[in-house]
Amino acid sequence: MFGQIMNTKLPPRTVERLSKYRRLLDKYKGLDEAHIYSHKLAGLLNLTPEQVRRDLMLIGLTGNHRKGYNIKALIGIIGNTIDRQEGQQVALVGIGNLGKAVLGFIRKAETRMNIVAAFDIDRNKINTHIAHVPCFDIQEAKQVIREKNIRIAILTVPPEVAVSTTTLLLQSGIRGILNFTSVHLDVSPDIYLKDYDIITSLEEIGFFIK
Amino acid sequence: MFGQIMNTKLPPRTVERLSKYRRLLDKYKGLDEAHIYSHKLAGLLNLTPEQVRRDLMLIGLTGNHRKGYNIKALIGIIGNTIDRQEGQQVALVGIGNLGKAVLGFIRKAETRMNIVAAFDIDRNKINTHIAHVPCFDIQEAKQVIREKNIRIAILTVPPEVAVSTTTLLLQSGIRGILNFTSVHLDVSPDIYLKDYDIITSLEEIGFFIK
């Protein structure tokens, strides 16, 4: 319906921005105008209009020279580009303070990424639901991950077990990890690893506000 | 002692990596060898040796051609480069699930970034300590931030109040923000803003593990 899936290699930065465009525009959908200009979108996200236009060009979206980009088409093509047709299942591993905060947050957020399982070792959490997500014993990870076709894990376990847990997850078929544990994980290049490192971010901020 | 402060403009990526080198080597300090090779450091962080050498070159650190880089000197120069002499004070704003997790985490982490105040509107939290950090009424933000010379804020308030809270923080003298609220903040270019956006990160991971 919205043009074909462009699976030519997209720059990582472009993918990030596409996700942001969509999330922003999801809120506009239906309400306001049917169209949006590159400079408007750029302004809302602190980017340049050229950058927006180039990103949209890369996914084969073409706007109207007078009205700008059709918002529905834009959301549609971004979806065709970055979503998987069969949906993306995500597991959260380690249901502590941080894990619970993340579960609550993602549940509220409107997203295509479905957290379908959480894992812990704590008997009090296992076999309960937290934020409507079923919690399992980490020992069942292999089966559950296979059964539910989970490919992505959010890692919020204590640092001591980060490496061993990662090994288990990779053996279970996980292909991408969002790592909150500030422990360096040594994974093969075909695993997509993204680290969230607050300390590094704070130090970076500290340096640049000098 | 460890060479002079190089305040020539460093690339953001380099600053990030410097922070990581230091954190990694803090653990090595005293224990193992006195020196480390670029390829060792690179291996530990999934970088290339050339990148490590270039980063260290940029901060004026010179290694021994046979033994590699002196770990103490390395930690020292990184400190001279990215730390502020007077220390960096940080505030956490919004002591909810996420805020508490972050407070607990940073407290445990060995870092030069000191969280010296937290703010909320909840009467039950105001005037208590959480993870040894004193909690204040957000209405007192202006005074407290001035008094304690805080320049950096971690923003973990509900999305609805993210923009207004940011305005208040900027008026109070905050220069850098680590934003967890997935709300787009429109700040002037002299404010260093870093967004942590889980949804975008997950979608990015989802795209690249295809």
Place this chain on the structure above:
DNA sequence: TGAGCAATGTGAAAAAAATAACAGTTGTTT
């Protein structure tokens, strides 16, 4: 109808970042 404006689409240039290549150094070995 056609001049004018305000967008888009995109090649070209520039800037930023990563990688490669290699000469120079330092110790070791024979």
Place this chain on the structure above:
DNA sequence: AAACAACTGTTATTTTTTTCACATTGCTCA
């Protein structure tokens, strides 16, 4: 003490990402 090995330091090259610049298009209005 000469040849060798294994590093570093740095220049050059490549790749990636952003910005510039401008021709083209679609609409409006006189």
